[in-house]
Amino acid sequence: MALLPILTAPDPRLKTVSQLVTQVTDETRQLMDDMLETMYAAPGIGLAAIQVGVPQRIIVMDLAGQDEEPAPLYLVNPEKTQASPETVLHEEGCLSVPEFYEDVERPITATITYLDYQGQKQSLNTEGLLARCIQHEMDHLEGVLFIDHLSRLKRSIILKKLIKSRKLQSTS
């Protein structure tokens, strides 16, 4: 397994619309293993392949608490087949927008179909943190970041700060 570098905004690659995976192969599983390790090390609870520069429709997640057994979730080609009209505002963060947290409005529940680690078709009814995290990660597959749900002003302030902190890092 390997740790992969995580892209941060405003890296233009994060705007890519990711492509469907034609088949879940050993190579796909290798990528998912590396993504999961990268996510745990960050640490984070979800990661989309495009965040490590791979434009494929692949997501890994783990919402287990610190004292719980790891519960990795692998989603290939996820599709939202249903979402509640009721929405809720909740704070989100993102490994590609480090250190910023803002409220984002999303459907409370969603039904997701996807291929699992073995390439088997699965369906999941989600709510709460799981629904929020999956929908956030699925946005990445369309090239959308959580800050794209904010006002233009808020987004541009965050992006300016990210650029500034990256410049500071590269000169120190």
Ligand code: NI
């Ligand atoms: Ni994210």
